[in-house]
Amino acid sequence: MSSVKGAEHQLRSGLGKVDLRGLEPGGPGWEAARAAVAASMEAVGTVVVTHDALGADLRQALFGRAMPEFFALPLDAKRSLVSGPVNGYIGPRPGAPAYESVRIWEAAHGAGAGARNLGDALWPHGNPAFCDTVATFARNMLDLKRKVGRMILESLGVPAECVESHLDSLAYNVRLAHYGPLPDTATTTTGLSMQPHRDCTMLTMVIQHGVEGLEVQVEDGSWIAVPPEPDTVTVVAGELLTVVANGRVPAGIHRVRTPGDRERMSVLFVSTPKEGATVRPLDELVDDNHPLMYGDCSFSEYVDFRFAGDGRKLSDPLKAFCGALKDKQ
Numbered sequence: 001m002s003s004v005k006g007a008e009h010q011l012r013s014g015l016g017k018v019d020l021r022g023l024e025p026g027g028p029g030w031e032a033a034r035a036a037v038a039a040s041m042e043a044v045g046t047v048v049v050t051h052d053a054l055g056a057d058l059r060q061a062l063f064g065r066a067m068p069e070f071f072a073l074p075l076d077a078k079r080s081l082v083s084g085p086v087n088g089y090i091g092p093r094p095g096a097p098a099y100e101s102v103r104i105w106e107a108a109h110g111a112g113a114g115a116r117n118l119g120d121a122l123w124p125h126g127n128p129a130f131c132d133t134v135a136t137f138a139r140n141m142l143d144l145k146r147k148v149g150r151m152i153l154e155s156l157g158v159p160a161e162c163v164e165s166h167l168d169s170l171a172y173n174v175r176l177a178h179y180g181p182l183p184d185t186a187t188t189t190t191g192l193s194m195q196p197h198r199d200c201t202m203l204t205m206v207i208q209h210g211v212e213g214l215e216v217q218v219e220d221g222s223w224i225a226v227p228p229e230p231d232t233v234t235v236v237a238g239e240l241l242t243v244v245a246n247g248r249v250p251a252g253i254h255r256v257r258t259p260g261d262r263e264r265m266s267v268l269f270v271s272t273p274k275e276g277a278t279v280r281p282l283d284e285l286v287d288d289n290h291p292l293m294y295g296d297c298s299f300s301e302y303v304d305f306r307f308a309g310d311g312r313k314l315s316d317p318l319k320a321f322c323g324a325l326k327d328k329q
């Protein structure tokens, strides 16, 4: 994939790469970039964007210091972080023996309360550098995320004020992820560190660093490895965006194939509905040509259904949960 600012972009079986550097809403290049972002999103639920949201110093502070410090903590300390609406740690499991990650909620707001709580819980005297790094990262990503979210919805024809109120209705979290070298058995069976999946989010932005691994499924069913270029982010539509977009943006299918013998770190910047919220297709995206595809979707009930309930066994749990046509198929 190579990219050219604004109007030109390269597609491989639907996956686009679009340069967003220096673009402002309504300014030169905005419309062409917006069309390219939307085309890729509507085709494969994913787009790779080039950006200038994270400088080299911030990336170094995050991947070179904050993350190694966190993952080096004793397993018991990491496990003590309760999983739930505030923070959460996922340790190695039989299905993913080399994967661990931690989620920090609302890291983008205020002084990064989520990061500070986590720092205070883990280090006896807190860890201001860790907290500042995560909070700065999240603030910078939030601007980029709003830009991409705005492009997607505007291009579907959603008026500006509705786009803004949708974006204002979301919550944000950061997930720091670490993939250790794969044990031999895992490498010989699938070679995958994370199985193909759709995210249960609104949008997930994946930042890789140095070591590749993220692969995206494209229109012909093949997989494209996204190179870990420092100034790019992979933006993946989650299932909740499919609901809001009334089915016009599919959730991107992706997986992780880490080089077997190498350690890898990635960071996700994630938007979701707020806790307790119910989402539904935006009114502006339902008309005679676009009949209602999804009914009301309670975020927390869907999470339970998908990860702890009957949805675990289904290939399309979203449709079973709130698809408008689910009873007729």
Ligand SMILES: O=C(O)CCC(=O)C(=O)O
Pocket (backbone or CB within 6 Å): 177, 194, 199, 206, 208, 213, 214, 254, 255, 256, 266, 267, 268
């Ligand atoms: O680490 C990555 O590149 C992607 C991880 C991912 O897809 C996920 O955590 O849902």
Ligand SMILES: [Fe+2]
Pocket (backbone or CB within 6 Å): 197, 198, 199, 204, 254
């Ligand atoms: Fe994912």
